[in-house]
Amino acid sequence: MSSISFPHCGDADLVPSSSLRDSMQAQFYAPPGFDVSGSFQMNPLSAHPPRTPRPSTTQSHFGNTTTSVYDEKSEATEKGVAGDTADEDEEVDEEGERVAEAEKKVDRHEVWRDMLVTSGGRDKAFKLMQYSIRVYLLLHSKLLFRNSGGVWQQELARRLESARSGVSFTRKMLILLNWLTPLSTIMAQKAVPYSSGGSSTTPHGLADIPVGKPSPSFTGDLLSHPFLQALLAAPPPVLLDLVNGLSDDIYTLSRLGLVGPRVGARAARFADWCWLFGTLVGLVENGVEMSIVEGLQREVENRAYSESLEGATSKSRPKASKVDEKELGRLRRKNYWLQVTRAKLIMDFIFVSCDIFRFKRGKDTVQSIAGLGSAVLSFAKLYDKFKSVLVNKVLSNTE
Structure with missing residues (x-):
């Protein structure tokens, strides 16, 4: 065979x-x-094609043939997706470059100019001057010229003390009528829970009284006033700001001689108590906001960590990684300024506690250092705020 x-x-x-x-x-x-x-050689009909879009050449028994694993349609689709990703990455990069260029265009003297135009900016600048002089006087009397009793040292200390007192009084005049801001906030409230007669807050004894008839007591007439209803519906921090501003103005009027010194001293002590409670409320609000920001920051970090475990890198997912980096940077920046705010509130709490609890030993030293620290931190916060406004203005003009 x-x-x-x-x-x-x-x-x-x-x-x-x-x-x-x-x-x-x-x-x-x-x-x-x-x-x-x-x-x-790899079988072109295999269920697992190669990872890279390269043509696979096979040699048959009857001649040389070339078979492409990825057809032209899939290659065009991949090129289109890659082009869109590259465009998105360029947009993210261009946005970061635009912000950096806008920050370079903003000069320091422009920020100072916009700050000192407002009464709040002048108050922060004068506060920095006031407590800088106070700290220098503390060093002058206790360290530098402690054993020297020269005439020119005494004259310098006297002039600096007069300047400190003048700057302090100027700050009081700058914040005069500052209570109008919380008052406007209170009056701007539209929905008041005590305004509706059929609400759940209405007592059962007054539910059947007609709306057109007067209330049976003077207390009912008093509580029905729109301003008092707005006060009752206002949040406690706004009420504290209102009362604190009124007390500060009464103390300022007493220093001007328009109000008696006894009334001015009582108003100053009442303003200190309002300042103390307002600082405690600010610390609580700051702690809540910091916890929220830190939670969002951990969420972004965990997402980036999970993507790294899945094998996704900055090259495989450039747009997502850049967006996460931008969001993480924004949250870190916000957390940083929240920490600055907390430090400033702690300094204010230390300062006002010395007056409230009538500490005698080391009061001048503690208040001078705490006041200077609070002045530096508050000035830095306001400077960053005005700088951000100018940067946004430059960005809007370039668009």
């Missing part, structure tokens, strides 16, 4: 049919020889 020839098989590979019948001589069928000189 004639032998069967297979492709790529020489004469040595020919297997006679008689040997196939003899199981004792050939138990296994000899496979055809392979061309070991050729390169690695």
